[in-house]
Amino acid sequence: MVNTYCTVRQNTFKEVDFAELSLEEVIGVGGFGKVYRGTWRGDLVAVKAARQDPDEDISVTSQNVRREARLFAMLTHPNIITLKGVCLQEPNMCLIMEYAAGGPLSRALAGRRIPPHILVNWAVQIAGGMLYLHSGAIVPVIHRDLKSNNSNLLARPSARGPTLKITDFGLAREWHKTTKMSAAGTYAWMAPEVIKTSTFSRGSDSRSSLPAECWDQDPHGRPSFAAVLAQLSALEHRVLDEMHQDSFHSLQDGWKLEIQGMFDELRAKEKVRGGGAPPPLHDSSAYRLTRTP
Numbered sequence: 324m325v326n327t328y329c330t331v332r333q334n335t336f337k338e339v340d341f342a343e344l345s346l347e348e349v350i351g352v353g354g355f356g357k358v359y360r361g362t363w364r365g366d367l368v369a370v371k372a373a374r375q376d377p378d379e380d381i382s383v384t385s386q387n388v389r390r391e392a393r394l395f396a397m398l399t400h401p402n403i404i405t406l407k408g409v410c411l412q413e414p415n416m417c418l419i420m421e422y423a424a425g426g427p428l429s430r431a432l433a434g435r436r437i438p439p440h441i442l443v444n445w446a447v448q449i450a451g452g453m454l455y456l457h458s459g460a461i462v463p464v465i466h467r468d469l470k471s472n473n474s475n476l477l478a479r480p481s482a483r484g485p486t487l488k489i490t491d492f493g494l495a496r497e498w499h500k501t502t503k504m505s506a507a508g509t510y511a512w513m514a515p516e517v518i519k520t521s522t523f524s525r526g527s528d529s530r531s532s533l534p535a536e537c538w539d540q541d542p543h544g545r546p547s548f549a550a551v552l553a554q555l556s557a558l559e560h561r562v563l564d565e566m567h568q569d570s571f572h573s574l575q576d577g578w579k580l581e582i583q584g585m586f587d588e589l590r591a592k593e594k595v596r597g598g599g600a601p602p603p604l605h606d607s608s609a610y611r612l613t614r615t616p
């Protein structure tokens with residue numbers, strides 16, 4: 324039996340014995356490795372197994388798992404997925420997380436039309452989680468890969484106002500250690516300065532958000548998550564009282580066309596620069612960059 328607490332600087336994570344885990348099915352595959360639904364001590368959990376790169380020494384994989392676990396373990400917020408424990412037994416190194424049964428936000432958004440007040444509430448929850456990461460956590464953290472695949476619903480979207488949880492801290496970094504680092508993230512969600520110069524800041528996280536000022540080319544011109552949250556909270560009340568669902572959905576169709584146009588333009592520019600046409604946006608794996616620290 325392992326079950327000890329490992330304290331590394333101020334961060335503590337619970338070490339779990341692999342024999343205590345029961346893995347049921349693969350629910351997704353990310354840059355870090357496969358994610359399984361499983362059970363641990365009677366609770367449903369999501370188990371994120373570390374992928375072992377054949378060209379990489381196992382000690383490097385172990386270091387990466389410890390780094391993600393240390394950072395993840397110090398985060399406590401209703402909109403951040405909870406890390407329950409870590410298995411450091413080679414070759415079964417994995418993170419054991421609270422299970423979000425409702426699936427990724429990307430899937431919920433691609434399905435049926437969601438009423439505007441629920442959409443705005445989801446945005447409020449994400450902004451709340453991001454504000455905590457940037458300003459409320461023991462050490463401020465930059466996520467670096469905020470996107471709809473990395474926001475999971477705790478329950479099915481049909482449930483009334485399900486809780487949203489931000490996941491995937493494989494690329495996240497403590498703020499004081501983060502300015503310039505190797506490119507990592509997902510192109511479609513990246514801030515321009517990250518694509519051009521690999522320079523990260525709190526502003527590069529808020530680029531993945533709304534309102535329109537978040538799209539400012541200058542990261543210093545983008546609002547903080549405190550400002551984003553204040554605007555969204557005010558909007559949440561207005562939407563419920565004033566917004567007619569049909570007019571909202573036709574607005575949404577307009578935005579989709581506008582965003583599609585922007586991406587078509589980007590693809591065309593990329594083609595002119597000689598790199599050939601980038602792959603279609605729905606092929607998100609093609610837009611992944613390396614995970615090197």
Ligand SMILES: Nc1ncnc2c1ncn2[C@@H]1O[C@H](COP(=O)(O)OP(=O)(O)OP(=O)(O)O)[C@@H](O)[C@H]1O
Binds near residue numbers: 352355422611
């Ligand atoms: N705690 C969780 N509960 C339920 N499902 C989860 C949980 N964590 C991750 N998943 C699911 O597992 C899949 C893979 O997640 P992961 O965060 O590893 O990769 P990703 O974000 O899809 O890709 P990448 O890591 O390359 O950015 C996603 O579909 C996600 O919804």
